[in-house]
Amino acid sequence: xxxxxxxxxxVKTLEIKDKDVLVGFGDDCAVVNCGGKKLLFTNDxxxxxxxxxxxxxxxxxxxxxxxxxxxSDVVSSGGFPRWANISIAISKEDIEYIKDIYxxxxxxxxxxxxxxxxxxxxxxxxxxxxxxxxxxxDRYITRDNAKAGEKVFISDYLGLSRAGLELLLMNKDRYEDxxxxxxxxxxxxxARIDLVNLLKESASSCIDxxxxxxxxxxxxxxxxxxxxxxxxxxxxxxxxxxMYCEKYNKNPIDYILYGGEDYQLAFTSxxxxxxxxxxxxxxxxxxxxxxxxxxxxxxxxxxxSHI
Numbered sequence: 001x002x003x004x005x006x007x008x009x010x011v012k013t014l015e016i017k018d019k020d021v022l023v024g025f026g027d028d029c030a031v032v033n034c035g036g037k038k039l040l041f042t043n044d045x046x047x048x049x050x051x052x053x054x055x056x057x058x059x060x061x062x063x064x065x066x067x068x069x070x071x072s073d074v075v076s077s078g079g080f081p082r083w084a085n086i087s088i089a090i091s092k093e094d095i096e097y098i099k100d101i102y103x104x105x106x107x108x109x110x111x112x113x114x115x116x117x118x119x120x121x122x123x124x125x126x127x128x129x130x131x132x133x134x135x136x137x138d139r140y141i142t143r144d145n146a147k148a149g150e151k152v153f154i155s156d157y158l159g160l161s162r163a164g165l166e167l168l169l170m171n172k173d174r175y176e177d178x179x180x181x182x183x184x185x186x187x188x189x190x191a192r193i194d195l196v197n198l199l200k201e202s203a204s205s206c207i208d209x210x211x212x213x214x215x216x217x218x219x220x221x222x223x224x225x226x227x228x229x230x231x232x233x234x235x236x237x238x239x240x241x242x243m244y245c246e247k248y249n250k251n252p253i254d255y256i257l258y259g260g261e262d263y264q265l266a267f268t269s270x271x272x273x274x275x276x277x278x279x280x281x282x283x284x285x286x287x288x289x290x291x292x293x294x295x296x297x298x299x300x301x302x303x304x305s306h307i
Contacts, residue, residue, distance in 0.1 A: 018032075020032055020033040020034065021033075022038070022140070023140065023142055026143075026223070027077070027142050027143055027144075028042065028073040028074075028076045028077050028143070028206075028207060028208055029041055029042045029073050029074060029076075029077040029079070029135065029140075030042070031077070031140045031142075037136060038079075038136065038137050038138065038139075038140050039134055039135070039136055040073075040074050040077050040079045040134065040135035040136065040137060040140065041132075041133075041134055041135075042070055042073040042074060042077075042132075042133050042135070043070065043130060043131060043132040043133065044066070044069050044070050044073070044130075044131055045128065045129065045130040045131075046062070046065075046066055046069075046128070046129045046130075047126060047127075047128050048126040048127040048128065049126065052065075053168075054097060054127065056168045056169070057168075057187050058100060058104075058187070059096075059097045059098070059099070059100025059101040059103070059104060060100050060101070060103050060104035060107070061104060061187040061188050062101050062104060062129075062187075063100070063101035063102060063103060063104025063105040063106075063107070063108065064104040064105070064107055064108045064188050065104075065187065065188065065189060066086075066101070066104075066105065066108075066129050066131050067084075067104075067105055067108035067109065067112065067131065068108060068112075068188075068189050068190060068191045068263060069131075069189070069191075069210065069263060070084070070131045070132075070133040071108075071112050071133070071191035071193060072189075072191040072192070072208040072210070072263040072265075073133070073208055074133060074135035075191050075192055075193050075195065075196055075199075075208065075265070076141070076199075076206045076207055076208040076265055076267075077135070077137065077140050077141055077142070077206070078137045078139055078140050078141040078196060078199050078200045078203070078206070079135035079136055079137035079140065079196065080114075080135055080136060080137070080193070080196060081112055081113075081114040081133055081134075081135045081193075082114050082134050082135055082136050083114060083115060083116075083117050083133075083134045084114065084115070084116045084117065084131060084132060084133045084134070085116065085117065085118045085119045085120075085131075085132045086105070086116055086119040086129070086130070086131050086132070087119050087120040087121070087122075087129075087130040087132075088119070088120075088121050088122075088127075088128065088129055088130070089121075089122045089123060089124035089126075089127070089128040090121070090122075090123065090124060090127055090128075091123065091124060091125055091126075091127070094127050097127070098127075101129070112191070112193055137200070138200070139200045141199055141200070141203050141204075141205065141206045141267075142205060142206075142223075143205050143206070143207050143219050143220045143223045143224070144205065144220075144223035144224050145204045145205045145224060145268075146204055146205040146220050146221075146224035146226050146228070146268040146282050147204055147224075147226070147268070147270070147282060148226060148282050148283050148284050149270070149281075149282065149283075150204060150268045150269060150270050150281065150282045151268065151269060151270070151272075151273075151278050151280070151281055151282075152217070152228060152229075152230065152266065152267075152268055152278070152279055152280040152281060152282065153266070153267050153268070153269060153273050153276040153277060153278055153279065154209070154213070154236075154264055154265065154266050154276065154277050154279055155192050155195055155264045155265040155266075155267075155276050155277075156192070156262075156264045156276075156277070157236055157237075157238035157241070157264075157277075158209060158213055158255070158256045158259055158262045158264060159237075159238070159241050159252060159255030159256040159259040159262070160182055160185035160186075160238055160240060160241055160255075160259075160262065161185050161186040161189065161259060161260065161261040161262045161263075162186075162255050162258075162259035162260060162261065163182045163185075163186075163240075163241055163244045163245075163255060163259075164182040164183040164184065164185045164186030164187070165186045165261070166248075167179050167182055167183050167244075168183055168186065168187075178240050178243050178244070179244070181240055182240050182241075182244060185262075186261060189261065189262070189263040190263070191208075191263055192263075192264060192265055195265065195276075198273070198275075199265070199267060202267075202269045202271045202273060203267040203268065203269050204267075204268050204269060204270070205220050205224060205267060205268045206265055206266070206267035206268075207219055207220055207265070207266050207267075208263055208264070208265055208266075209260075209262045209263065209264045209265065209266055210260060210261060210262075210263060211260050212257065212258045212259055212260040213230075213256060213257050213258070213259070213266060214230075214257045214258055214288055214299040214300065214301065215258070215260075215301055216266055217230070217266055217288045218287075218288050218299075218301040220266070220268070221286060221287060221288050222286075224282075225286065226282050226283065226284065226285065226286070227282070227283050227284065227285030227286055227287055227288075227289065228280060228281075228282060228287075228288045228289070229280045229281055229282075229283060229289045229290075229291050229296065230257075230279055230280040230288065230289065230290050230291065230299075231279060231280050231281075231291045232253065232290055232291060232292045234277070234278060234279045234280065235253060235256050235257075235277075235279055236277050236279075237252045237253075237256070241255060241256075257290070257299065268282055287299075287301075288301065
């Protein structure tokens with residue numbers, strides 16, 4: 001089942017008539033004009049055995065990750081997090097693990113500087129965590145405003161989280177130090193809240209990289225009705241990812257393009273951005289292409305599917 005086609009079918013029945021809703025379905029955040037302020041709304045759900053395996057991630061890291069993945073959406077929309085609600089569904093066996101999750105949530109709230117102000121609790125055979133976050137901005141950024149002639153940037157290295165996940169799933173008795181560092185990129189991502197002001201000043205469009213660079217840039221391409229060209233020789237390869245790919249005979253470019261769960265940012269701008277990686281450009285057309293020495297290849301518009 002194609003997740004995004006399925007979502008589009010569902011939301012056809014939910015017509016938005018409120019004139020104060022500036023951005024609705026289909027972006028990292030919904031945007032609402034509230035008394036002159038622009039509020040950002042997002043939520044993410046983490047389901048046991050679909051998004052995480054309890055034996056593979058500590059409760060504290062899971063709590064941190066739950067907060068960070070939501071903050072990343074607000075950041076990519078040009079805002080800062082303000083208030084959140086959390087809903088949980090747990091079994092009796094989850095009690096101690098949930099206590100550790102809340103320690104991780106508290107640690108993340110202190111780091112990102114906002115508060116959880118409410119929520120709900122139910123029972124379930126699987127652990128389910130749902131986080132609803134409200135952010136605020138004076139200039140929101142969407143996915144549909146990329147312009148021909150602009151450059152494409154990523155905020156940092158990609159592919160590390162996927163390598164970390166694969167290492168976790170190997171069930172090794174012993175990990176090398178560099179492998180433990182890769183695992184941490186997967187279990188404890190940090191949303192790029194440090195870049196909010198830069199994005200508001202410079203970005204024409206933006207998306208957080210949660211489902212893989214190729215798939216997420218595909219959203220910008222479709223909504224902006226522009227072609228995105230990624231230049232392979234400009235894709236940065238982190239030394240840890242290089243070590244991993246050499247050890248396990250993998251192609252690092254595959255991890256960069258299709259990795260997912262990095263929670264870095266991909267954005268477009270007409271300016272030169274010194275502290276981010278320039279990886280390509282925007283032109284008239286459609287689709288996402290990889291430019292190599294052999295020419296341009298259209299990339300598969302695939303990413304992680306939640307259904």
